[in-house]
Amino acid sequence: MSDYIWKKGSSTDVDARVMRFLAGEDVVLDRQLLPFDIRASQAHARGLARIGVLTAAQAEAMTESLDALAAAFASGEFVLDARYEDGHSAIESWLTERLGEIGGRIHAGRSRNDQVAVALRLYLKDRLARLARFCADIARICLERADREQAVPLPGHTHLQQAMPSSLGLWWAGHAEAFVDNLALARQTAQWLDASPLGTASGFGVNLALDREGVAAELGFARLVVNPQYAQNARGKVELRALDALSAATGDLRRLAWDLSLFASQEFGFVRVPANFCTGSSIMPNKLNPDTVELLRSLHATVVGARTELDNVLSLPSGYQRDLQDTKPPTIRGFERGLAGLELAPGMLSGLEWQTERMRSAIAPELHATDRANELVGQGQPFREAYRQAAAEIDGLGRRRAEDSLRARISPGGCARLELGTLKTRLEGLLDASLE
Known part of the structure; x- marks a missing residue:
């Protein structure tokens, strides 16, 4: 591993086992955050130039070098691995190796605390936008099929017992409205956390007249997190609310998947799941298993588990504590897994084949x-x-x-x-x- 950016000199002893424990999953997780960290670093450099801490030429050199890092990372030429403590140290190392002492100026007026906070908010804005898009896709397909199949009879159930005649139109429209609501919640949550903590440093501000507003605007934020202490206290809070929006969608997807699990069974025989969303048995030649439906059903557990883990990390006093590093694993795990499942749902729903005569004859x-x-x-x-x-x-x-x-x-x-x-x-x- 390269030198730690916090080392004061050669007398600082570093126990490799301790550092492995402290670093945890940071390097792996920061592969999701690095593009956002690079963007924030570029905006920060230009902001420093506007207040005279960097020259325009120095800021331009940093920006161009970070463009090269982004391209190398995207192509796989640069790998964020165990050479680095985290993504932040990788950025500083890249700049100092290529620009010399100019690269070491990038950290003026910021801490790793606000650096990770801004990268996480940019990440969450991006992932909430994806969540909104997937919810819209699911709602649109449900509405299209509700329109085409609105008069097709379907036995309605309560308590898993037959209740009243219902229709595919009502069933599809019910799931459509759920995902319209989930789209709205994703948008509202993104607006709620659309604030830049960059420039609050370690939670106390800095003795530089930082152009926080200009940097926030360049990064696409609607406003600032004004108070430096709150910028730290909000760590985890914004992630929780983002996971709440995700869990609303995965919870509704779980209910939809449960319906399909029942309807696709031989006992019901109401629907056939597209074959490309199914697998076979390793021992029973007759089986075609709706595995995608079942794993979409369990997807919610990953998101709720992530939320519970995150919530339990946050029993903390004001200000930054190293515990906050442990907000990243559940947040990123929940979003990456949750969104991967939601992205599959539209294709599966569009290919469902209803067995209409079986449904009609089942209405006692x-x-x-x-x-x-x-x-x-x-x-x-x-x-x-x-x-x-x-x-x-x-x-x-x-x-x-x-x-x-x-x-x-x-x-x-x-x-x-x-x-x-x-x-x-x-x-x-x-x-x-x-x-x-």
């Missing part, structure tokens, strides 16, 4: 009892009396058709009035707002 006569009770209410009976009469008439409900039941469900959002236009308008409005 007694599922029409609630419709019968409501008809009696419409004729003037009190509901409780109608409820008892409908229960007594169950044996005579066999001639009813599911399609007639669906057409009669005219309450807003019901099978005959899905309000798909309302959901589409809301989705489009959220997408249009993101472009402003």
Whole structure:
């Protein structure tokens, strides 16, 4: 490993075992953060030039050298590995090796504390934008299929027992609205954490008139984290809220995947999952297993586990503590795994093949009892009396058709009035707002 950027001289003893423990997963995790760290370093260099700490030529040399680092990292020519303590030290090492003493000036007016804080916020803004995009993709496919299949009968269930005739349109629209909400939450969360901590240094400010506002604007932040202490105290807090937005989406995906797990079983036989999202058994030649559905179902556990781990790290006093290093592993693990699963969902959903006759034939006569009770209410009976009469008439409900039941469900959002236009308008409005 190259010299640590915090060493004061040759007398500083460094125990290799201690350093391995302290570094933890930083080098590996910082591979996700390095592009954002490079961007922030370039903006910081230009900000230092604006206040005279660097010359314009020095800032330009740093910026060009960091462009080269970004390109080398993207191509695989540069690898962030055990030579470095973390991504921050790799950046400084790169600059000093290529620019000499000029490279050592990059750290003026900042600490690794605000350096990692700004990289994490940039990372979270990027990942929340991806989350919003995947939620929009899922919602769009659900709405498209709800429109095409709105009148296809599907047995509705409560308590895993058959309840009333329902429709594919209602089922698809229910999941669509969930992901429209998740899109909105991802956007709101991104706006909430859209503040730059860069320039707060170790949590106390610095004796330089830093152009914090200019640097924040260059990095695309809407505002500053004003107070240096809060810049440190917010570490972990913003990650928690970002994971909350992610967990809302993976939680809804888990419910959708559960439905498909049941519907795809031979006992239900309502749907076929596309073969390219399935695998076979290593021993049973007859098996085609919906493994993607099942792992999308368990995906939420990874995100919630990450959130729980992160929350337990944050039992800390004000200011920076080294414990905060341990906010990175769960945050990055949760987002990388969670987004990888959400990205797969649209393709799988678009390829589902419904077994419509199997679904229609599964609707037993007694599922029409609630419709019968409501008809009696419409004729003037009190509901409780109608409820008892409908229960007594169950044996005579066999001639009813599911399609007639669906057409009669005219309450807003019901099978005959899905309000798909309302959901589409809301989705489009959220997408249009993101472009402003």
